[in-house]
Amino acid sequence: MILVTGGAGFIGSNFVLDWVSAVGEPVVNLDKLTYAGNLENLRSLQGDGRHQFVQGDIGDGALVESLLARHRPRAILNFAAESHVDRSIHAPGTFIETNVVGTFRLLEAVRAYWGALQGAEREAFRFLHVSTDEVYGSLGPRDPAFTEQHRYEPNSPYSASKAASDHLVRAYHHTYGLPVLTTNCSNNYGPYHFPEKLIPLMIVNALAGKPLPVYGDGQQVRDWLYVGDHCSAIRRVLEAGRTGETYNVGGWNEKANLDVVRTVCALLDELKPRAGGGSYGEQVTFVKDRPGHDRRYAIDARRLERELGWKPAETFETGLRKTVQWYLANTAWVEHVQSGAYREWIATQYASAA
Structure with a gap:
């Protein structure tokens, strides 16, 4: 069996569902x-x-140790993280506590567990750490995409905390021999995405007749990766990746934020036209840019294709259509996640128009 941390979040829950469906191996x-x-x-x-849920914190060493002793996983996949840049600007301490201190405590528990394994169990064990392209910083318009050799230049409290966790994982491999793997992915999108991130926020706001807030001039460029493709990449890295190595996972889909928003609007115009007519694009509202907003991210995923034979199955167009269709078919899920606290956060974050 495997242990997944952060498996009720966006990427983590998609991975758990994918794993049980594709592999069928039990998951804690x-x-x-x-x-x-x-x-x-x-x-x-x-x-x-095949799925057992445990509510708890990766920073709770005693809990993690008890789970490892009881279930004896052959691999641990660490998705647990605070991940929203805007929230990290407003409350960086939470990101340090979870992404840095939490990862450290998890690594300590895993090191003790792995150190006690013998023979084939010890040889087969893996710790896979899921990270982000944001640790590499920002690119200029003509700069080559991030490779695994690109130096770390994080620009937000979120990306700095993830960079720190990556360094800890690397150090535990080089110092203690812990068999680790690290993946750095580009912007994910797809089902079960909490509606504070760009794509689900645009879908939810558009359907509610609310403004579609776009930071600055909307020309910030991101590489977009469908979450199902990300899950298949992680499975492949766990299966055949070389310990101690990093693998960049990208979708080969560089898009400006404003173009993403307009594409979402066009899909909604097609799939669920506005009751009063017109385009959802009329709801686009430009708001003040966030501090230190990185201009461009781009992932070079050629190593993953060259060494492990992985490449994304979805284009941006096919993945985004699936995503919009999922949100249209799952309005009850959207309603349930939109608690009072969530609405308060969105109102605070996007209050001032540019």
Whole structure:
């Protein structure tokens, strides 16, 4: 069996669902259930003996040690993280506590567990750490995409905290021999995405007749990766990646934020036209840019394709259509995640127009 941390969040829950469907191996799922962790994401696994959920914090060393001793996983996949840049600007301490201190405490528990393994169990064990392209900083318009050799230049409290966690994982491999793997992914999108991030926020606001807030001039460029493709990449890295190595995971889909928003609007115009006519694009509202906003991210995923034979199955167009269709078909899920606290956050974050 495997242990997944952060498996009720966006990427983590998609991975758990993908793993049970594609592999069928039992999963113990440890998640703190912060605002973005949602057990409704895993509703389809209720009663399935291959999935066991445990509410808890990766920073709780005693809990992690007990889970490792009881279940003896052959691999641990660490998705647990605070991940929203805007929130890290307003409250960086939470990001340091979870992404840095939490990862350290998790690594300590894992090091003790792995150190006691013998023979084939010890040889086969893996710790896979899921990270982000934001640790590499920002690119100019003509700069080559991030490779695994690109130096770390994080620009937000979020990316700095993830960079620190990556360094800890690397250090535990080089110092203690812990068999680690690290993946650095580009911007994910898809089902079960909490509606504070760009794509789900645009879908939800558009359908509600609200403004579609776009930071600055909307020309910030991101590489977009469908979450299902990310899950398949992680499975492949766990299966065949070389320990101690990093693998960049990207979708080969560089898009400006404003173009993403307009594409979402066009899909909604097609799939769920506005009751009063006109385009959802009329709701686009430019707001003050956030501090230190990185201009461009781009992932060079050629190593993953060259060494492990992985490449994304979805284009941006096919993945985005699937995503919009999912949100249209799952309005109850959206309603349930939109708590009073969530609405208060969105109102505060996007209050001032440019």
